[in-house]
Amino acid sequence: MSGTEPGAPATYVFDGPTSLRGHPMNKLFMSLRDGTTRSEFLADEAAYCAAFELSEDQTSAVLARDWQAMLDLGGSIFYIYKLAMIDGLSMQYLGGVFTGMSEAEFRAAMQAGGRTDV
Template identity: 80%
Template structure:
């Protein structure tokens, strides 16, 4: 899955992915669970299935999402709450 995410740095690959996401996932050898997570943009499932946040972010960028958005998803915060927590020096409730 990480190799597929990394391939998205190439503009041609992004066009191919956008044209048929399911076929692109199949061509990259993703499992059914991985493909479902990608197609549904289930960010936590992608992480749980072995995705690296740094590679998952390549897909998030295609959707116009920020790293702070993903940080919020993975910590149960909104994007704005996550940004505020980082500006305040990080989470203090852990």
């Protein structure tokens, strides 16, 4: 699953089916807004994933911090970012992961007005 729409290169489409597929995982990510639930998650990440009934693939992606897999499995970047923040990662870091750039390269590209390779 690439998540990209034909005719719109490098554009990830978060549509209804993607939202349904990722709903349990996105619900888990949204729960991380609260300090108490963040502590519960960090105390036993696998058990926390099980409580939200994530699929095996989703659980593996979350535990491995496989950001691209989370996106491919229906994660919304806005919700995935809540997990990245727990790990002290920036949105620019994730942007780099999703575009094949380093965090610094992604930041520089955005400051220069965006990517020119798409």
